[in-house]
Amino acid sequence: MYKALVNVTLRKSILDPKGKAAREALHNLGYSTIEDVRIGKFIEINIKADSEKEAEAIARDACSKLLANQVMEDFTIQITKV
Amino acid sequence: MTIGVLVFPGSNCDHDAYHALKHVMGVETKFIFHKETDLSGIDAIIIPGGFSYGDYLRSGAIARFSPVMQAVQEFAAKGGPVLGICNGFQILLESGLLPGAMLHNQQLRFTCKQIYLRTESRNTVFTSEIPQNKILKVPVAHGEGNYYADEETLKKLIENDQIIFRYVGPNGENDSNYNPNGAIQNIAGICNESRNVLGMMPHPERAMESILGSSDGKYIFESLLKSLITA
Numbered sequence: 228m229y230k231a232l233v234n235v236t237l238r239k240s241i242l243d244p245k246g247k248a249a250r251e252a253l254h255n256l257g258y259s260t261i262e263d264v265r266i267g268k269f270i271e272i273n274i275k276a277d278s279e280k281e282a283e284a285i286a287r288d289a290c291s292k293l294l295a296n297q298v299m300e301d302f303t304i305q306i307t308k309v
Numbered sequence: 310m311t312i313g314v315l316v317f318p319g320s321n322c323d324h325d326a327y328h329a330l331k332h333v334m335g336v337e338t339k340f341i342f343h344k345e346t347d348l349s350g351i352d353a354i355i356i357p358g359g360f361s362y363g364d365y366l367r368s369g370a371i372a373r374f375s376p377v378m379q380a381v382q383e384f385a386a387k388g389g390p391v392l393g394i395c396n397g398f399q400i401l402l403e404s405g406l407l408p409g410a411m412l413h414n415q416q417l418r419f420t421c422k423q424i425y426l427r428t429e430s431r432n433t434v435f436t437s438e439i440p441q442n443k444i445l446k447v448p449v450a451h452g453e454g455n456y457y458a459d460e461e462t463l464k465k466l467i468e469n470d471q472i473i474f475r476y477v478g479p480n481g482e483n484d485s486n487y488n489p490n491g492a493i494q495n496i497a498g499i500c501n502e503s504r505n506v507l508g509m510m511p512h513p514e515r516a517m518e519s520i521l522g523s524s525d526g527k528y529i530f531e532s533l534l535k536s537l538i539t540a
Contacts, residue, residue, distance in 0.1 A: 237412075241457065244417050293374070296367055296403065298410035299457055 229274045229282035232305040235295045236267035270294055279306050310537050313341040313351040315381070315397075317372050322358035322394065322514060329514040330355070334530050343375040352537050353390040354381055356397030358450070358512060368411060368453050369399035378404055390434050390533060391506045395451055398498070398508030407501055407508045408466070409458035415491025419452040423522060424489050426497055426511060427477040430470050433500050434536035435507045435529050444481050445474075445525040447511040449489050454510040456492035456499075466499060474498035474509055 237243045243265050250264040272289065276282035286304045295302040314326045323340065331338040339351070343361075348354070362371035372378060378400065385391050385406055393401040401407040414420055426445040428436050439445070458466065466472050474497040476488045488495045490510070498509030513526030 240459075241412065242415075244413055244415055248417060293370065294366070296370065296410055298402075298408075298459075299412060 228309050229276055229279060230307050230309045231272040231274055231282060231286035232307070233270040233272065233286065233290060233294060233302055234267055235270065235290075235300050235302045236265055238299055238301050241299055267300075273309070279308065282306050310352050310534070311337045311339055311350055312353050312355060312533075313339050313348065314355045314357055315343065315377055316340050316357075317343045317359070317361035317375065319361045319363050320357050320359035320396070322396075322512065325512070326355045326357045326394070326514045329517045329526065329530060333517045333527065334534060336534060341377060343372070343377045346376045346380050348377075348380045348384050348389075351384070351389075353392070353533055354384060355514075356381070356391065356393040356400055357514070358395030358397060361396055361400065364396075364453075367403065368396060369401075369403040372396075372400045373403040382406065385501075385506050388503065388505050390536070392435055392529075392533070393506070393508040394512055394514060395449075395454075395510055398510055399453065401506060401508040406506050407499055408462045409456055409499070411453045412455040412457050412491075413453050414451070414455050414489070419450075420454075420489045421450040422448065422489065424449050424497075424511060425477050425479050425481075425487060426474045427481055429472050429475055430500075432470065433473060433504045433507055433532075435500075435532050436473060438532040438535055439528040442481075443525075443528070444477060444479065445513075445516075445528065446479075446523040447513055447516045447526055448522070449511045450515075451490070451510055454490040454492065456490075456496045456510070458493060463493065469502055471499050471502065471504075472496055473500050473507060474511070
């Protein structure tokens with residue numbers, strides 16, 4: 228069994244209004260050194276697969292088809308054996 | 310002639326659309342459950358607003374894979390008219406029947422109010438009967454209506470005359486202050502290249518009777534019905 232840790236974020240070219248609102252709030256709290264905040268989604272998937280490579284291919288397919296909308300989002304996948 | 314109104318778990322404008330078509334326009338209208346796969350006998354499809362599948366993951370992302378949407382893909386490919394309103398527009402974007410994507414409203418708030426629309430193209434089965442230069446008063450009610458398309462897609466939309474509605478002022482003013490969600494180029498509605506699939510964020514089905522604020526939405530359904538009669 229493998230675990231895929233998926234991060235989905237808005238593409239860099241797209242303004243992230245939630246991230247911007249959080250950054251403003253952090254600035255109000257005095258975190259003046261925080262330059263940028265981007266908010267995305269974290270998705271954890273357990274996959275039955277024979278190898279890490281196979282698990283990653285399945286996770287990548289699932290991301291492209293459903294979990295991320297590549298018109299506006301990017302994703303990263305991290306695979307660990309469990 | 311029969312119009313089909315799709316029903317997903319979480320649809321909440323399905324009855325408004327049914328009322329608009331059946332009682333105001335007087336046309337045979339049927340609800341079509343999301344598990345259906347047979348659209349035979351249906352002449353046009355309305356994908357209504359709401360929160361299909363609770364808007365989980367992304368608005369429209371889960372609905373896109375429902376059995377009925379596979380049938381709608383085939384229906385649209387054969388040239389059948391499909392109108393997606395609000396969440397229906399989001400579902401059409403997720404399913405790839407229309408290009409682009411929907412971001413959260415720029416102001417991060419759910420926005421519910423009357424807005425004004427300019428018809429940019431009357432060359433669709435949904436807009437042919439809208440009087441020239443008529444500014445439509447129709448309500449919006451959404452949290453994710455900030456239409457986005459990359460530059461290349463946008464260029465294609467303009468070249469092919471696929472931008473159908475833009476947000477404007479009450480007298481047709483071009484001013485982004487009248488844009489309720491931050492949508493790129495004040496876009497409120499677009500169609501596909503074949504011009505038989507239209508997606509729009511505003512709710513024409515809620516603007517059918519002047520006692521409720523506006524009857525401008527009727528032009529859109531009148532256009533559709535006329536095209537079906539003459540087809």
